[in-house]
Amino acid sequence: MQLPDSKDLQAAAQRLAGVAHRTPVLRSRMADAASGAQLFFKCENLQRGGAFKFRGAYNAIAALPAASRAAGVVTYSSGNHAQAIALSASLLGAPACIVMPSDAPAAKLAATRGYGGEVVLYDRFRDDREAIGRQLARDRGLTLIPPYDHADVIAGAGTAALELFEEVGQLDVLLVCLGGGGLTAGSTLAAAAMSPRCAVWGVEPAAGNDGQQSLAAGRVIKIDVPQTLADGAQTQRLGDLNFAIIRQRAAGIVTVSDAALISAMRFFAERMKMVVEPTGALAAAAAFTGAVPLAGRRVGVIVSGGNVDLTRFAGLIAQPAPDASDSRSAVRA
Ligand SMILES: *Cc1c(COP(=O)(O)O)cnc(C)c1O
Numbered sequence: 001m002q003l004p005d006s007k008d009l010q011a012a013a014q015r016l017a018g019v020a021h022r023t024p025v026l027r028s029r030m031a032d033a034a035s036g037a038q039l040f041f042k043c044e045n046l047q048r049g050g051a052f053k054f055r056g057a058y059n060a061i062a063a064l065p066a067a068s069r070a071a072g073v074v075t076y077s078s079g080n081h082a083q084a085i086a087l088s089a090s091l092l093g094a095p096a097c098i099v100m101p102s103d104a105p106a107a108k109l110a111a112t113r114g115y116g117g118e119v120v121l122y123d124r125f126r127d128d129r130e131a132i133g134r135q136l137a138r139d140r141g142l143t144l145i146p147p148y149d150h151a152d153v154i155a156g157a158g159t160a161a162l163e164l165f166e167e168v169g170q171l172d173v174l175l176v177c178l179g180g181g182g183l184t185a186g187s188t189l190a191a192a193a194m195s196p197r198c199a200v201w202g203v204e205p206a207a208g209n210d211g212q213q214s215l216a217a218g219r220v221i222k223i224d225v226p227q228t229l230a231d232g233a234q235t236q237r238l239g240d241l242n243f244a245i246i247r248q249r250a251a252g253i254v255t256v257s258d259a260a261l262i263s264a265m266r267f268f269a270e271r272m273k274m275v276v277e278p279t280g281a282l283a284a285a286a287a288f289t290g291a292v293p294l295a296g297r298r299v300g301v302i303v304s305g306g307n308v309d310l311t312r313f314a315g316l317i318a319q320p321a322p323d324a325s326d327s328r329s330a331v332r333a
Pocket of ligand 1: 157182
């Protein structure tokens, strides 16, 4: 298993220069007061395609040999990775085939097709999407680009944190939204290169703490599909590369409740005028609930995405603020 390193991170940064948005780093006095820290929000909700996933997808396709790129790519995802692959492939002139569940929201299917991706539907309850992806790759000579367990996807994702360190300098703590572990693993590579004493924490939903269980067990633990608002973190297990890197380089993994996600989304909307999707609010929720001790520290917070159906968004932030401090916990790497 060849783990990506700082050279892969630098190569990703070069491929993405002038293509990915250099997203803003925002501050909020209110957020600083609420957390007792200096918070630096890296706003990947304002990235192309609405999430950091563009970075990994574009980097992985751009890194392919020209012939493989021309033959095309395939992936399976119902979420932000699908759109990121479709958009990146169209920018790089590669055909893209996206395996999506037949009950995916119409808006997501339309967005993926709108970027020029060919959508192949499967039945979520009957079919194995990974097997379909592999089959398409074999039959049509496509390259499979999975959502997180891939060296170039990890390196690309790490460029968000790289830009954050370039802009604000060294940090004491970096909080990162965690699903399959691409963004967290990539962020630890950036921290190692730019701010070696920075403690990088992955933040996952309390309802699906497979990452914590995996650190505690010393091997990747698979769980049932977790019931959480954070649909981008409904992964059942960390990737193998991701786990190896996180175990080696991250400080640990903390959890937050869905109630804390809603509070953080409300905060972003009300105070910072930003639409952030539930998964994109994981890291900020950890800062606000004190899942990691932050008093007096310089803290980076990756805001990972903003793709949420507006009706759903309105419904979530309309709820009265619940008690968000419950069900937080920390497991060290
Ligand atoms: C995919 C995704 C995540 C989780 O990223 P991983 O690399 O799978 O850990 C977090 N936030 C958003 C918005 C995502 O789309």
